[in-house]
Structure formats: C-alpha cells, structure tokens
Amino acid sequence: MPAVRLSPTSYVVLGMIALRGPSTPYDLKRAVGHSVGYFWHFPHAQLYSEPERLTAAGLLTCETETEGRRRKTYSITPAGTEALQSWIAEPSDSHFQIRDPAELKLFFNEVGAPDDVARLAKGQIERHEERIALYESMVARFGPEPADNPRLITLELGLEVEYATLRFWRALAAGDLAGLRRRRGESA
Amino acid sequence: MPAVRLSPTSYVVLGMIALRGPSTPYDLKRAVGHSVGYFWHFPHAQLYSEPERLTAAGLLTCETETEGRRRKTYSITPAGTEALQSWIAEPSDSHFQIRDPAELKLFFNEVGAPDDVARLAKGQIERHEERIALYESMVARFGPEPADNPRLITLELGLEVEYATLRFWRALAAGDLAGLRRRRGESA
DNA sequence: CCGCAATCGTCCTCCTCGGACGGTACGGCT
DNA sequence: AGCCGTACCGTCCGAGGAGGACGATTGCGG
Numbered sequence: 001m002p003a004v005r006l007s008p009t010s011y012v013v014l015g016m017i018a019l020r021g022p023s024t025p026y027d028l029k030r031a032v033g034h035s036v037g038y039f040w041h042f043p044h045a046q047l048y049s050e051p052e053r054l055t056a057a058g059l060l061t062c063e064t065e066t067e068g069r070r071r072k073t074y075s076i077t078p079a080g081t082e083a084l085q086s087w088i089a090e091p092s093d094s095h096f097q098i099r100d101p102a103e104l105k106l107f108f109n110e111v112g113a114p115d116d117v118a119r120l121a122k123g124q125i126e127r128h129e130e131r132i133a134l135y136e137s138m139v140a141r142f143g144p145e146p147a148d149n150p151r152l153i154t155l156e157l158g159l160e161v162e163y164a165t166l167r168f169w170r171a172l173a174a175g176d177l178a179g180l181r182r183r184r185g186e187s188a
Numbered sequence: 189m190p191a192v193r194l195s196p197t198s199y200v201v202l203g204m205i206a207l208r209g210p211s212t213p214y215d216l217k218r219a220v221g222h223s224v225g226y227f228w229h230f231p232h233a234q235l236y237s238e239p240e241r242l243t244a245a246g247l248l249t250c251e252t253e254t255e256g257r258r259r260k261t262y263s264i265t266p267a268g269t270e271a272l273q274s275w276i277a278e279p280s281d282s283h284f285q286i287r288d289p290a291e292l293k294l295f296f297n298e299v300g301a302p303d304d305v306a307r308l309a310k311g312q313i314e315r316h317e318e319r320i321a322l323y324e325s326m327v328a329r330f331g332p333e334p335a336d337n338p339r340l341i342t343l344e345l346g347l348e349v350e351y352a353t354l355r356f357w358r359a360l361a362a363g364d365l366a367g368l369r370r371r372r373g374e375s376a
Numbered sequence: 377c378c379g380c381a382a383t384c385g386t387c388c389t390c391c392t393c394g395g396a397c398g399g400t401a402c403g404g405c406t
Numbered sequence: 407a408g409c410c411g412t413a414c415c416g417t418c419c420g421a422g423g424a425g426g427a428c429g430a431t432t433g434c435g436g
Contacts (some may be wrong), residue, residue, distance in 0.1 A: 004232035008289060009259035026384055036295055039286040043424050073213045085419055088293045088300035093310050098227040101196060107224055107342045108203035112276035123279050128260060154295045156365055157356045162284060163372055164352035168345045177344055184351055214415055239401050257400055
C-alpha cells in the first residue's frame with residue numbers, strides 16, 4: 001500500500017465515490033461530466049486509470065465483474081474517506097487558474113490584424129451567452145429557490161464567472177473598459 | 189522541419205518573442221510571470237523546452253552564446269509569425285477552464301465536517317481580497333486611464349473574474365446566494 | 377438473425393508539471 | 407586579490423495529464 005501524491009483528479013474520484021457510493025469509471029465519467037466537469041475538464045481516460053492508483057494506495061477497493069463487459073466497481077475505504085475529509089478541511093493550497101485561449105489571443109493581438117479583436121470579442125460574447133443560457137436552463141429545472149441546492153452551488157459560482165467574463169467582452173467590444181471599472185468599483 | 193502540434197504554451201512563446209523581439213528562455217519566464225502567467229501558470233521548464241520544439245519546426249531560430257553562461261537567444265521566423273497570426277485570427281476552438289481546488293472542496297463538502305464550508309469561504313475571501321489589492325495596485329501604477337493599455341487588458345479581465353469570485357464566496361458566507369442571483373439578474 | 381449505432385473500456389504517444397540539482401555571476405568581506 | 411554567500415539562470419527527470427484511436431459489448435430496428 002504505497003503512499004501516492006494525490007492530485008485534484010484523485011479527489012474528484014474519491015469525492016464522487018463518497019457522494020454516490022460504489023461506482024464504475026463510466027459512472028464517474030458521467031457524474032463528472034454534468035457537475036464539476038463543466039469548468040474543469042477531466043479526460044475520461046484518467047477516470048479509468050486514477051481509481052487503479054487509488055486502489056493500490058488503499059483508498060479504494062475494486063470489485064471486478066466476471067461476465068459480459070469487463071466492468072470494475074470501486075468503493076471507498078475508511079482511509080479514502082479520511083484522506084478526502086482532511087483535504088477538504090485543510091486550508092487551500094493554491095489559487096485558481098483561468099485557462100482561456102481567448103485571453104491569450106487578446107494579449108497578443110498586436111501581432112495580428114487590426115479587426116481581430118472585434119471578431120474575437122464577438123465570438124466570445126456569443127459563446128458565453130450560449131453557456132449562460134444553458135446553465136440557467138439547468139438551474140431553472142430545480143425550481144424557484146435553487147440557490148442552496150448543494151449540487152447547484154458550483155454552477156452558481158460558474159455562472160457568476162460566466163457573467164463577469166461576458167461583461168468584460170461586451171465592454172471591450174463597446175470600447176468602454178473604463179465603464180467596466182467604474183461599475184465594478186460601485187458594486188464592491 | 190517537421191510539423192508539430194501547437195499548444196497554448198507554444199503560442200505564449202511565439203507571442204512573447206513576437207512582442208518583445210529576440211529573447212532567452214529566462215526573458216520569457218519573467219515576461220510570462222508578470223503578464224499572462226497571473227491566471228494561467230506555465231512551468232518554467234516548459235519555457236526552456238518549448239522553444240527547442242518550435243525551432244525544430246522552423247518557427248523560431250536559435251542563437252547560442254559561446255562564452256560564460258550557456259545562453260540561447262530565440263528569434264521568430266516568418267513562418268512563426270504566420271502561425272501566430274493565423275491562430276489569433278481563427279475562431280476560438282475551446283471554452284475557458286476554471287481550475288479552482290476550492291470549488292472542488294465546496295462541491296464535495298457534504299463529505300466533510302459541517303463548518304468546513306464556512307472556513308473555506310473565509311479563506312477564499314481573504315485570498316481573493318489580497319489578489320485584488322495586488323492587481324489594483326499594479327493597475328494604479330499606470331495612471332488614471334489605464335483601461336486601454338494593451339498590457340493591462342488581460343489584468344482587467346482577471347480583475348473582473350476575481351471580483352465575481354469574491355462576491356460568490358461572500359454571498360456563500362452570508363448565506364445569501366439568492367441575493368447574488370438577484371443582483372446578477374439586475375446587472376445583466 | 378443480422379447489421380448498425382450507442383455505449384463502454386483500454387491503450388498509446390506526446391505533453392505538462394514541478395521539483396531537484398548544478399552551474400554562473402556578482403557583491404561584500406577580509 | 408581570494409573566499410564566500412546569495413541571487414540568478416539552465417537542465418534534467420519521473421510522474422501524471424491530455425485526448426485521440428481503437429476494440430469490445432450491448433441493445434435496438436429491420
């Protein structure tokens with residue numbers, strides 16, 4: 001039972017199994033896909049290999065189906081629960097990262113054509129509006145007071161960020177970044 | 189001159205050299221460190237190895253210093269400039285990702301102790317306030333109308349997101365996510 | 377009963393990550 | 407001048423992440 005370095009991926013696997021009970025990697029894939037995976041993509045292959053690591057470390061146990069599709073069901077062990085809980089309890093180690101290719105393009109736009117920024121902004125506005133509509137419709141399915149549903153809190157944060165980003169690109173397209181700053185100052 | 193897959197890291201390297209002129213990896217490290225690197229971390233080892241790849245692909249040229257410190261200065265080629273420009277011009281391929289360990293902890297908080305959320309929120313509020321103060325002080329150094337300085341636009345987007353995230357954690361700590369939703373609806 | 381599409385699992389290759397380590401330059405002290 | 411500490415700079419390496427290719431299984435419609 002060797003010790004391993006636990007990454008965010010590890011905790012996603014542990015967390016999902018802790019929340020949902022024994023799961024197959026495919027279960028994890030789907031569960032991640034419509035929750036934390038909205039803003040932080042975890043490639044599906046990881047959700048097959050990571051449980052193996054965690055099993056080797058004694059944080060999960062594995063039950064293999066013999067007939068038909070070779071399917072493995074993982075369950076969390078007391079050690080796994082403890083590792084997850086102490087990670088949740090410990091003070092946060094690192095700041096968030098925002099990985100936005102569009103932001104890179106914007107930063108280097110001087111190298112490109114003059115109207116690239118306008119087209120980029122237009123595309124980003126559409127993209128974020130679509131996302132917002134999607135997320136809002138999902139939130140709406142949960143009724144009038146969804147804000148405290150634990151499964152939705154994460155979506156709430158995502159929406160807040162989506163709106164912020166949308167405001168930015170709109171201000172950029174309108175040439176009114178100064179106005180953005182002003183409104184930000186007021187709301188704070 | 190084999191073709192290579194160009195990643196965001198590749199474009200950061202190309203872009204920095206295009207903006208700043210011939211650079212050493214260490215120059216890149218510093219330039220990235222106080223610009224795009226604020227929100228998207230690029231490990232320094234990449235900024236040494238990536239230029240080699242790009243040189244092999246014909247997008248950069250390399251000049252090696254002979255005396256003293258072994259130092260390599262990279263310059264961009266016409267092919268490199270073109271690759272960068274066409275990337276900037278092409279419609280954005282993928283949505284942004286937000287990688288926030290705190291968000292994961294929040295999502296899985298049911299597994300933890302009851303007061304974990306409160307402590308998490310408290311820590312996040314402090315963290316984001318610090319960041320905001322830091323970025324604001326940097327922006328302030330550029331004078332009263334900084335918003336359109338191209339080097340700062342990226343910081344502007346980052347600040348918008350920082351404030352959004354701060355509002356979220358504050359609302360969470362105050363138990364008033366519904367209020368957050370309401371205010372968001374008004375401002376949109 | 378067959379074929380086809382959706383579902384599910386594995387593999388492979390290249391890239392990312394981040395820390396360890398070692399070399400180089402420079403200023404201060406004796 | 408020579409030594410030493412420290413900041414600066416470059417390389418390496420092992421583990422993990424990314425994501426596409428591919429193969430197997432299942433169930434459904436003909």
